[in-house]
Amino acid sequence: MAQPCPVELHNVTFAYGEGELRRTVLRDVALRVEAGEIVLLTGPSGSGKTTLLTLIGALRAMQQGQARVLGQELAAAREAERVALRSRIGFIFQSHNLLGFLTARQNVAMALELQGGLNEAERLARAAEMLSAVGLADHIDKLPAKLSGGQRQRVAVARALVAQPGLILADEPTAALDRASGQEVVHLLRDLARRQGTPILLVTHDPRILDIADRIVAMEDGRITQHSSSAA
Amino acid sequence: MNQHLQKPALQAADQGLATPCAIRRPGALASLTLAIRLAWRQLKADRARLATAIAGVMFACVLVFMQLGFKGALFDSATNMLAAMRADLFLMHPMTQASFRPERLPRIRAWQALADPDVAQAVPIYLEQATLRNPATGSRRSAQVIGFDASAGAVAFTGLPPLIEALQRPDTLAFDDRSRPEFGPVGRLFRDHGPYHLQLGRRDFELVGLVEIGPSFGADGNVVMSETNFRRVFARPPGMADLVALRLTPGADATAVQARLRALLPADVVVLTHAELVRGERAYWEKGTPIGFIFLFGSIMGLVVGMVIVYQILFADIAGHLSEYATLKAMGYSNGYLSRVVLGAAVILAIIGFIPGLGLAVFLYDFVAKATFLPLHMPPDRALSVFLMIFAMCFTAGLLAMRKLRDANPADMF
Numbered sequence: 001m002a003q004p005c006p007v008e009l010h011n012v013t014f015a016y017g018e019g020e021l022r023r024t025v026l027r028d029v030a031l032r033v034e035a036g037e038i039v040l041l042t043g044p045s046g047s048g049k050t051t052l053l054t055l056i057g058a059l060r061a062m063q064q065g066q067a068r069v070l071g072q073e074l075a076a077a078r079e080a081e082r083v084a085l086r087s088r089i090g091f092i093f094q095s096h097n098l099l100g101f102l103t104a105r106q107n108v109a110m111a112l113e114l115q116g117g118l119n120e121a122e123r124l125a126r127a128a129e130m131l132s133a134v135g136l137a138d139h140i141d142k143l144p145a146k147l148s149g150g151q152r153q154r155v156a157v158a159r160a161l162v163a164q165p166g167l168i169l170a171d172e173p174t175a176a177l178d179r180a181s182g183q184e185v186v187h188l189l190r191d192l193a194r195r196q197g198t199p200i201l202l203v204t205h206d207p208r209i210l211d212i213a214d215r216i217v218a219m220e221d222g223r224i225t226q227h228s229s230s231a232a
Numbered sequence: 233m234n235q236h237l238q239k240p241a242l243q244a245a246d247q248g249l250a251t252p253c254a255i256r257r258p259g260a261l262a263s264l265t266l267a268i269r270l271a272w273r274q275l276k277a278d279r280a281r282l283a284t285a286i287a288g289v290m291f292a293c294v295l296v297f298m299q300l301g302f303k304g305a306l307f308d309s310a311t312n313m314l315a316a317m318r319a320d321l322f323l324m325h326p327m328t329q330a331s332f333r334p335e336r337l338p339r340i341r342a343w344q345a346l347a348d349p350d351v352a353q354a355v356p357i358y359l360e361q362a363t364l365r366n367p368a369t370g371s372r373r374s375a376q377v378i379g380f381d382a383s384a385g386a387v388a389f390t391g392l393p394p395l396i397e398a399l400q401r402p403d404t405l406a407f408d409d410r411s412r413p414e415f416g417p418v419g420r421l422f423r424d425h426g427p428y429h430l431q432l433g434r435r436d437f438e439l440v441g442l443v444e445i446g447p448s449f450g451a452d453g454n455v456v457m458s459e460t461n462f463r464r465v466f467a468r469p470p471g472m473a474d475l476v477a478l479r480l481t482p483g484a485d486a487t488a489v490q491a492r493l494r495a496l497l498p499a500d501v502v503v504l505t506h507a508e509l510v511r512g513e514r515a516y517w518e519k520g521t522p523i524g525f526i527f528l529f530g531s532i533m534g535l536v537v538g539m540v541i542v543y544q545i546l547f548a549d550i551a552g553h554l555s556e557y558a559t560l561k562a563m564g565y566s567n568g569y570l571s572r573v574v575l576g577a578a579v580i581l582a583i584i585g586f587i588p589g590l591g592l593a594v595f596l597y598d599f600v601a602k603a604t605f606l607p608l609h610m611p612p613d614r615a616l617s618v619f620l621m622i623f624a625m626c627f628t629a630g631l632l633a634m635r636k637l638r639d640a641n642p643a644d645m646f
Contacts, residue, residue, distance in 0.1 A: 054642075054643045057562065057642075059562055059642045059643040060643045080566070083561075083564055083565075083566045084564065085564075086561075086562060086563065086564040086642075087563065087564025087565075088564070089564075091559070091562045091563060093559065093562075095555070097555050097556055097558075097559040098556075099274075099553070099556045099560075100277065100553075100556070101273050101274050101276070101277030101278075102273060106273075110270075110560070110563070111563055113266050114563070114564050114565065116259060116262065159563075
């Protein structure tokens, strides 16, 4: 039997606004991400992919449909349940969003502070390990301002992965990077996720990184229009 | 290709990831410590902003300390004379509101009090104001004259015991060395040249020594003399005194004696302990003047200004880090955790602003006390109550600033 499915959406419909201003951005979306699978979500601006990502990441309350993420039913989830779920998901944003007053290692360790049972030394050791894994062993005690854009995004990758999340959600992680650093970051992300067996759902416009995907899902007008398996 | 679009087997999934909550959260204390550490790291990162915040808290602190200090000093100095006059119990006319305007009580009450076996001595005290001539310039200034039989030993002033013999001679007096400087270099001349003549009212007195009392609201300086000498200067009905000091036998219970005397004596006297006597005088100045209100108002203004400064700093810190805060929320940090970070920053500011504020206030107390002769000092309970005020001020600022956290919405991060 296959492992349980980390992301499972069924009939998800979502709209912004009220009354005449109501604008439906997701219509009857169904999506599964299998364990260990890397799924890229593409589509033009306004197609609803970011909204879909925020729903899966429990950053927004659901309106209609069913969604189960890492075993948590989202349709009727309370705020506290959503907050708890978020701590089991690794997020990577368009901009790195590192805390400027913390060093790279402290930023990564922040993702571990939500877990009990680890002391400060263990947190810092694991953060340093993860930073070495993204190739920043020599930069662990630098502030984000002293790092290049690609390095910062790699710190963000380390932060998303260090707590061994059940799922990685990434939104345009290469948008602010040049081609080389962008490639480097997504390949790192893919390799590390593969090693941990973590599934990734990644929203992107960037055609240069499509090669990392197990499967590409295209969206348009709030609907999923196409699934294609890229790598064999 | 559309194998993933099959009807999701939600039930089947239950078996594997059935319990969504697998992660153990840290304990409340650990979580609070981490929140406060994060707050401190954030404050520390912007030195200029931190310095502004500390300066703001210090400002509020010093302002409140000075207001309370001046208030306390004024009320303390208002009661200097009575505070310096030490005896076990006092008899006073119930209509007496303040020592500079005493109602007279029958002197016979002193002898009646002696009926109690525990009352060892009863000494009538006489109070009048008279002008004292400045020995250097010849100008006159009004001083409080305190007359009583010092040899009985019921009333003690600092510096009085060695002068008791000398004060029994005719036309002698002791001068309060802590009187305001307008009386001239009375004390310095005495220390340099020994006894000399001073004019009190229209009469020449021999200055035989110095005592320590301090100026009050009612008088700039004090003079102590014997009852006999007092009667030479002031024509007074012989049967009336202004105050009676009682000395009790050693080991007597002052409260019990006080209760017995209340029962024994008629209603034209009240029996007071030294603390009650001083408190009554202080209450007169506190209630009878707007001094208390003026200083309360000043203190509140200081706290309001301090709160606005701290609020601004905390608000700017949140507003400048909205996306970082939103990221933390996305990572699973709760609103409550981030609120604790903001309140933690507020509390840190309260503490690190209070400590230099206290130091500066102690320095200023000393400085101002030397310049104004006001008895400014820092009692521990005042330091504690100002700390609590500053703490409440910063905490309120934190609560107000916390509302800005709502703007950090992780859903807007993508």
